[in-house]
Amino acid sequence: MINARRLRHATLATNDVDRLVDYYESIIGLVQVGRAAGRVFLATESGQLAIVVESGEPRCRALALDISPNVSLEDARRALSDNGISTTLLSDSAPGVANTLRFTDMEGREVELISGSHSFDNRGAVSGIGPTKLGHVALYTRDPQSISKYYGDLLGFRVSDWIEDRFVFMRCGFEHHTMNFTTGPEVRVHHIAFELRDSAHMQRACDWLGRNRIQILWGPVRHGPGHNIATYHRDPDGRVVELFYDLDRIIDEELGYFDPRPWHRDRPQRPKVWIGMP
Secondary structure, eight states: OOOEEEEEEEEEEESOHHHHHHHIIIIIOOEEEEEETTEEEEEOTTSOEEEEEEESSSEEEEEEEEEOTTSOHHHHHHHHHHTTOOOEEEEEEETTEEEEEEEEOTTSOEEEEEESOOOOOOTTOOOSOOOSEEEEEEEEESOHHHHHHHHHHHHOOEEEEEETTTEEEEESSSBSOSEEEEEOSSSOEEEEEEEOSSHHHHHHHHHHHHHTTOOOOEEEEEOSTTOOEEEEEEOTTSOEEEEEEOOOBOOOTTTTOOOOOTTOSSSSOOOOEESSOO
16 A cells, blocks of 8 residues: 655646636645646645646646655555556656656556655745635545545555535545545546635735635535635636635544644544534
């Protein structure tokens, strides 16, 4: 098994690269750190690559995951090969990324594995909302049970919560969810989510969306699973974008409970199946 450690970035295809890049720079507050072969690379103020924009039919084309720097991509390739999965080794796929191992999951999504870290010096360069990082990605699936087992067995993801049997929350680090899978008629992105620092940051973000005439679809709202405060709006391609803060943390995996905070009704809060939650 390959243990994924962190969601690194998402690659978004679009019919209008300049328009989408402008949104992620001026509204979300990412910083352009490179452009090559029609692809634009955008990072957070803290220097972490978050979004790659490229030309194509609008979709989330790939997700990149960090694996342990102590695990080589060759080790990962062998592990995938042992599971009957073919891979492609890419060179210089993004600024500061020497090698990337790409494969296609059981539902046709492209997944990129990266070993080793790199950051950019973007201090003071942000002009928009300025999230701390790309926090999680939610995806539609035809079979939440099968895809959650696939990511668990292959990449070491753990189940944090379920909403009935249709929406599974999975983590690869200590945060409540890194990837979500929810029942849908086709395999595509449900939403992407950026982490904010606190309530004051959320207020400034909502003000910024309003000043730029971007409608908030829902929120601010306190979720049940994960207990994060969240708002939702759409990017220029119609993709749902979440802004959130205060997501649950599972500090000690062996203890198996969430970081207790005042709004939890159960103490300690443990993984469970939520009924009738939106």
